[in-house]
Structures are given as C-alpha cells and as structure tokens.
Amino acid sequence: MRRIGRFILVSLAVIGLLTVAVFGLGLWGMSRMVQSTHMVPALPKKMVLTLDLERGFRQSPDGGPLARLTEGKDYILPDVADAIAKAATDPAVVGLYATIGSAGVGMAGAQELRDAVAVFRASGKPTLVFSETMGESGNGTVPYYLASAFDQIWLQPSGEVALQGVLAEGPYLKGLLDFAGIEPQFSGRWEYKSAIETFTEKGMSQAHRDNMTALLDSWMNQVTQGIAQNRKLDERVVRSLVGKGPFLASEAQSSGLVDHLGYRDQAEDAMATAVGDAKASGGNESDDVDVAQYADRLNEKGIGIAVITGQGAIKRGGKDDPFGGEDEGFASDTIAQAFRDAVDDEHVKGILFRIDSPGGSYTASDTLWREVVQARAAGKPVVVSMGEVAASGGYFVGMAADKVVAEPGTITGSIGVFTGKMVLKELWTKVGINWDGLAKGDNAAMWSANHPFTPAQWDRVNQMLDRIYQDFTSKAVEGRRIPADKIDQLARGRVWSGADAKRLGLVDELGGFDTALTALKVAMKENPDAAVELIPYPQPKSPLEMIHDALENGVSDHVALSRLAQSVQVLSPIMSVLGVKAQGGALVAPQP
Secondary structure (H helix, E strand, O other): HHHHHHHHHHHHHHHHHHHHHHHHHHHHHHHHHHHHHHOOOOOOOEEEEEEEOOOEEEEEOOOOOOHHHOOOOOOEHHHHHHHHHHOOOOOOEEEEEEEEEOOOOOHHHHHHHHHHHHHHHHOOEEEEEOOOEOOOOOOOOOHHHHHHOOOOOEEEOOOOOOOOOOOOOOOOOOOHHHHHHOEEEEEEEOOHHHHHHHHOOOOOOHHHHHHHHHHHHHHHHHHHHHHHHHHOHHHHHHHHHHOOOOEEHHHHOOOOOOOOOHHHHHHHHHHHHOOOOOHHHHOOEEEEHHHHHHOOOOOOOOEEEEEEEEEEEEEEOOOOOOOOOOHHHHHHHHHHHHHHHHHHOOEEEEEEEEEEEOOOOOHHHHHHHHHHHHHHHOOOOEEEEEEEEEEOOOOOOOOOOOOOEOOOEEEEEEOOEEEEEEEEEEHHHHOOOOOOOOOOOOOOOOOOOOOOOOOOHHHHHHHHHHHHHHHHHHHHHHHHHHHHHHHHHHHHOOEHHEEEEEEEHOOOOEEOHHHHHHHHHHHOOOOOOOEEEEEEOOOOOOHHHHHHHHHHHHHHHHHHHHHHHHHHHHHHHHHHHHHEEEEOOOOOOOOO
C-alpha cells in the first residue's frame, strides 16, 4: 500500500509539475512575443532610481525558469552596480534614492556598491539614503559604511547608528567533542590553515589570532578612510567614533554621521525637492524605478564577453537537475563545461570569471584551474573578479587568469589545504553501540569514522597534504609570477584582505565587476570604452528545453515535489485575482 500511495503521490506531483510548466511556458512565450514586438513598456522620461539595500544580493541570477517568472527576485550585485554607474550619464535618471537598515552584502559587496554610487554622485545628481535604524540590536558598521557613500543620510529619530567596529569570532568544539567521546583527527598546511581549529582547539591559536588581527585592522582602516572621505570628516575624528557605537539619532547627527533626522515620508519629500518634482517645487514630477528594473533594460550589443560565475563551495561533478535552481553551487563539471562552451563560441572574445567561494574540493579546483589555462591557450583572455571571498580553492581556480581583481575588503589567499576525519569509536562505546565488520587491505578502513588512523595511514595523509600544498604553491608561482620562497611566506593557509593581497602581488587590481571588465578589454586589446555584450555561461535553458530534459532524463520524486511547490509561487498573482488561496497544503477556490 505504501508503494501504491507513493506512486500516486509522485504521479500527481509530476502531472502538476508538467501542468504548471506548460502554463509557465505559455507565459514565457507570451513575454518573448511581447519583447520581440517591442511592446515592453518604456522607462519614464524622468525617473529616480530606487534601491532597497536590505534586499538580498546574488552574484548571478537563479538558473531556474520558474525563478525567472516570479516577482521579488534578489538583486544581482554586478548588474546593480553597473546600472547605477551607467545611470550617471543617462539624462532620464535624475536621482538615486535608497533605504537601508541591515546590509544585504558584506564588506566587498558594500565597496562595489559604494564605487557605483561615487560614479553617480560625480555626475552631480542627488543621492539620498533613508534608514529607520542601522544596527538595532546588532552591528551596523557595514550598513553605515555603505550609507556614507550617499550625499544625504536620513535617520528616523527613534533609530541609531551602531558603528561598533568589526568582529571575527567562531565556536571551538574541542571540549564538547571530548565530552562526547569524539576524536578529531585533522592535519593542515600550514599554521594559518585555521578552519580545523574549530574541532581541534579550545580557542584561537596564536597564528590564527595574528591572521585575524591583520584582516580586521585592514577592514577598520578601509571603513575609517571611506567614511572620512565621504562625510568630509577628519580621519582622526572618524577613528575615534568607529567602535564606540551604537549612537542615538541625536548623537549621530551632532557628530556628523547623519545629515537629517526624520521619517520615511520626510526623506521622500526631500528627495523630491532635490530632483525638482512638481509636488515639491513646481517642476515635472519623476517616477520611481527600481534599479533591477532599470538594469534589465541595459542590454548592450558589442564585443562578446562570457560571464562565468562560481559561487559557494567548490565540489566535483554537477547537478543533474533539468530544472536548474539555486542549489547547484560551484560544481566543477558545470563550470568546466561553461568554459569549454565559451571557448567554442566564436562571438566570445574574452571570459570574465566571477568568483565568490571559500574553497572546497582540491581536485575540482584543479579541474577548473586547467580550464582557465586552456581558455587562455585558445586565445580567450580570462580576468577574475573576486566577490566577498575567494580563498583556498576559490583562489586556486582563478590564479592562472590574465588578471585578478578584488575589492579591498575581499577575503582571499588561504593558499593551503587540510583534511581529516572524526573518530567516533569512543562515542559508540559510551552509547552502547558496537560496530563489527571485515576489511581486506591495510587501508580499507582508512576513512572509516569507527577507527583512528594507524601510524602508517597518518603518514600517508600527511604525504598527500604535502603533495597538494606543493602543487598549489607551484601553480601560484607560475600564475602570479612570484618567487617560490616569497609564495611560501604569503601562503601557509593565511588569508588576506584584498588591499593587502594587492600590495603583496596576489591580486593585480582593486575594484569590482566593472574594473575587471575594463581589465578584460585591455587584455583583449580593445578600447576600454568599447561596447560589450555580456553573455552568461552556462547559458540558461528555455522552459521548453527544461521540460524536454525532464521528460527524457526523468526527474526524481523529491525534485518534482520541490519544483511543484516552487511553481505555485509563479501562479500566486493569478490565484490572487481569481480568489484562490492555499490552505492546509491545498488550493481552495472561493465558494459561490
């Protein structure tokens, strides 16, 4: 009976999925037809760009077709920054209005947005940011650092500016593991490869403490200098303020951190006055246009540049899900194929590789390192743009590029490796569980959690780590053209801020996506101002292609159910109009 029930459930899920997919295909086809006949509503002749800085930011769009049909998408960070910068020269755009509380980005993302706002401000157009509070019961340093890029900062009278400084902390589980009878057996290369300390130590090692001190010092300098420059305050004054928050609204205003205290409607009226709207000053009233909507219209034609984005932990293989989705991560098969397709595309003249990853599989990282080398050998220059973090494997995959670009706050480096396992033998004894079995081969149980490494196995583990470290550093020597003795000083697992990495030669330039794009044009021997067409790889499939793949290759029941649940979101606007609602896991129609 359970099998029959499961079969019925999966069958209904697949039928529902296909029904929604066909419906979605119809919507997609209609939208394509509308776009092809130029029926897309034109942007207003006078507009203020709006930006919600608390909204989530991604490095690239969700690849699933259903995500493309739903509203409320996350911002794409490179697209948003590019749109703000380009709006500086668009006569139809008369101002930039943003809201912030917490920040949807980290240090590097904040810097990429700050740079774009600086370009916009340089055009003479007004910029204003409103905040109810920056850091209520939390740290508001990054939100304020980002807000300080705007001409005017408005803060609600009940709000605060929690300019509390920067923090690095984490749990150390050694005491808990000892209590539970779990033995961590890990080894790393070398003393700064500190991730394993979470399991092997009860606090920071001195090497890790020194490394984090250098990183936080770099961030504090960047925050202090950025605020001082944008707020036109003496750097010594700002340095005395950073770390002393939270500041009450009145304190923030009197110290020069904010310009005006008021509520959202008052900030909006001030923005209207700044751009000369009718309701404020008798001029022509502007329309508000979200930055993401504006960015969607900036489809340039020109030199073909492939944009390949790797985000998340690097892993081997690729996800065989015809419906795409957010959880594919940084899969080596997927990204490697993207490189090969971009190389084969005659329209593509260069590759911009956007990386936001703390690392992962050494083998997968080496696979992608090779693809970068091969792309360059095929005559397609490659430039890396680092996001919030491009460390360990995230650095490995990009270090062979023509140029490497990072934000000053990017976490990078971590040239090193670690491996190991948790030994649960004592835990099983404590809870009364016995394991038994047979093994043929001296190392058959080498990675079993039920047995500690033998001395011979531990020696083998360390030989593997030495080999990987040697490979990592030798490729860094080759790619970065830094002598081996110096690379070892910069490596040993140590992380660096982008600013320090630039000073040491681990990256070439400081900046965001646009800086990397300019560097790529130079590497391609093109005019830095040349128009380009950015082509995402892997190229997204149409809904029809995805349905074909699903029918041909099959979709597991859990994927089908997951996608069916997601697809209901696509129908929500239509169901709302029809009066249909979800209730108790079912769709309920209005009663006659």
